[in-house]
Amino acid sequence: MKTVAPSLLAIPRSWDQGAPDRLPPSHKVFALRDLPLGEVRAVGFDMDYTLARYRSPEIDALAFTKSLRFLVREKDYPVWLLEAHFDPAFAVRGLILDGDHGNLLKLAADRQVVRAAHGRRMLSTAEVEALYGRKRLAVSTPGFRSIDTLFEISECGLYAQLVEALDAGKLPGKDYPALFHDVRWAIDTAHRQGDMKAEILTHRDFFIPKDPQLGPALERLRRGGKKVFLLTNSEWTFTHGVMSHMLDGQSDTCPAWTDYFDLIVVQSRKPGFYTEGTEPVPVPGHPHAYVGGNSAWLEERLGASGEDILYVGDHIYGDVLRSKKTASWRTMLLVPELERELELLEQKSGELREVIRLESMRRRALRKASALRDQAAGQKARRHVLAPKASPEALAALDHEIAGLLREADEQTRRAEDHAREVALLNHTVEAAFSPLWGPMFRDGYEQTRFADQIQQYACAYSGRISNFYFVDPNATLYAPLPTLPHERV
Numbered sequence: 001m002k003t004v005a006p007s008l009l010a011i012p013r014s015w016d017q018g019a020p021d022r023l024p025p026s027h028k029v030f031a032l033r034d035l036p037l038g039e040v041r042a043v044g045f046d047m048d049y050t051l052a053r054y055r056s057p058e059i060d061a062l063a064f065t066k067s068l069r070f071l072v073r074e075k076d077y078p079v080w081l082l083e084a085h086f087d088p089a090f091a092v093r094g095l096i097l098d099g100d101h102g103n104l105l106k107l108a109a110d111r112q113v114v115r116a117a118h119g120r121r122m123l124s125t126a127e128v129e130a131l132y133g134r135k136r137l138a139v140s141t142p143g144f145r146s147i148d149t150l151f152e153i154s155e156c157g158l159y160a161q162l163v164e165a166l167d168a169g170k171l172p173g174k175d176y177p178a179l180f181h182d183v184r185w186a187i188d189t190a191h192r193q194g195d196m197k198a199e200i201l202t203h204r205d206f207f208i209p210k211d212p213q214l215g216p217a218l219e220r221l222r223r224g225g226k227k228v229f230l231l232t233n234s235e236w237t238f239t240h241g242v243m244s245h246m247l248d249g250q251s252d253t254c255p256a257w258t259d260y261f262d263l264i265v266v267q268s269r270k271p272g273f274y275t276e277g278t279e280p281v282p283v284p285g286h287p288h289a290y291v292g293g294n295s296a297w298l299e300e301r302l303g304a305s306g307e308d309i310l311y312v313g314d315h316i317y318g319d320v321l322r323s324k325k326t327a328s329w330r331t332m333l334l335v336p337e338l339e340r341e342l343e344l345l346e347q348k349s350g351e352l353r354e355v356i357r358l359e360s361m362r363r364r365a366l367r368k369a370s371a372l373r374d375q376a377a378g379q380k381a382r383r384h385v386l387a388p389k390a391s392p393e394a395l396a397a398l399d400h401e402i403a404g405l406l407r408e409a410d411e412q413t414r415r416a417e418d419h420a421r422e423v424a425l426l427n428h429t430v431e432a433a434f435s436p437l438w439g440p441m442f443r444d445g446y447e448q449t450r451f452a453d454q455i456q457q458y459a460c461a462y463s464g465r466i467s468n469f470y471f472v473d474p475n476a477t478l479y480a481p482l483p484t485l486p487h488e489r490v
């Protein structure tokens with residue numbers, strides 16, 4: 001049975017009533033290791049889901065629909081599939097697609113499966129154990145796909161619905177791996193094709209909400225002496241359309257969006273940008289904008305390298321892991337879903353407090369039951385030694401005492417079981433608020449997820465939106481929480 005370990009539980013902000021810093025959690029940049037911004041000379045940003053926050057689930061539904069059309073038109077899937085609808089509640093970021101078995105997985109930090117769905121049906125604990133046991137999955141191998149960005153949420157829903165159609169015998173000649181590769185192709189094609197991007201730009205007021213604090217945040221970084229650059233895989237036309245919508249006319253000192261950046265790189269082809277890259281090609285009419293390039297060239301242009309550079313993106317692999325491991329840049333992960341998770345932690349703070357209280361009582365009852373059974377065992381051993389020479393009355397008294405100890409131990413065990421059931425019920429209620437199927441992104445019961453573990457390994461910091469930089473001194477140090485061992489939390 002899953003339980004929440006109090007020493008590991010994420011504590012809602014409202015619990016910390018004595019802290020002098022009252023900045024709302026949704027406005028914070030959370031450091032995972034000390035981040036001395038005064039040593040950073042250049043700050044770079046991805047665009048999609050980083051500088052630009054697309055409206056979800058509407059944009060996911062658009063990708064879902066266009067991908068289905070490609071499958072029907074180009075891969076001869078049945079026309080009736082066009083009637084399928086995107087389910088925004090089905091998947092969350094951080095999951096893993098298992099293309100060999102038609103499953104979607106949630107992994108703990110140790111890469112063991114903690115939840116799974118076949119198609120859209122959640123598997124029982126017994127089914128998960130039968131399929132995956134306690135193996136640590138090598139999810140970087142062929143057949144698996146990490147759902148690392150919000151753009152890939154629609155991929156999960158599409159694959160799950162096709163798996164259900166296959167299981168119902170409606171897709172003859174296909175198997176799970178074929179569906180896996182076809183869906184991957186369709187999603188990629190939908191995002192590469194100009195018609196989806198054209199539709200986004202045509203309806204940019206709907207698909208791309210503006211953040212009035214974005215421009216001031218970028219300006220504060222520049223006033224703090226930082227060079228600011230944009231590094232995106234999107235092509236120039238789309239980048240210009242999105243960024244002009246976001247930033248044009250927002251500031252007298254930066255009338256055009258390009259004025260906020262010292263260097264702009266489009267079609268960067270991350271993660272290859274950090275290794276071989278391509279030859280940079282200037283964008284006509286824009287002296288600081290280039291197509292392609294590589295990290296060594298970018299560092300030379302900026303006059304900064306390695307830990308002089310902080311790069312911010314939403315993709316754990318292409319933006320954070322590769323830039324840190326290959327180029328040694330400092331990294332920050334943008335997690336747009338973080339604001340909702342923080343809000344739910346606040347809303348569920350009462351239930352979380354009760355979980356901790358009940359879990360503490362459960363553990364105390366188990367400790368008492370163990371001690372009582374040990375005392376009973378000791379008295380049984382004593383009775384065995386005394387039996388040849390003690391009176392019947394003395395032995396009867398010992399028997400009575402032993403029986404009492406065991407009754408009390410059983411009562412403590414029953415209390416622990418009652419508390420465990422209450423904890424499980426509350427835990428289910430809290431987790432269902434985040435996602436009825438998958439629970440929170442960062443935890444499953446007391447375990448951190450693979451997604452949370454990756455953030456801690458590779459990101460220096462994380463936050464919910466870029467405009468939170470407005471609340472940060474560009475030359476201050478962001479301090480990580482003090483790491484502690486269990487004995488230091490006693």
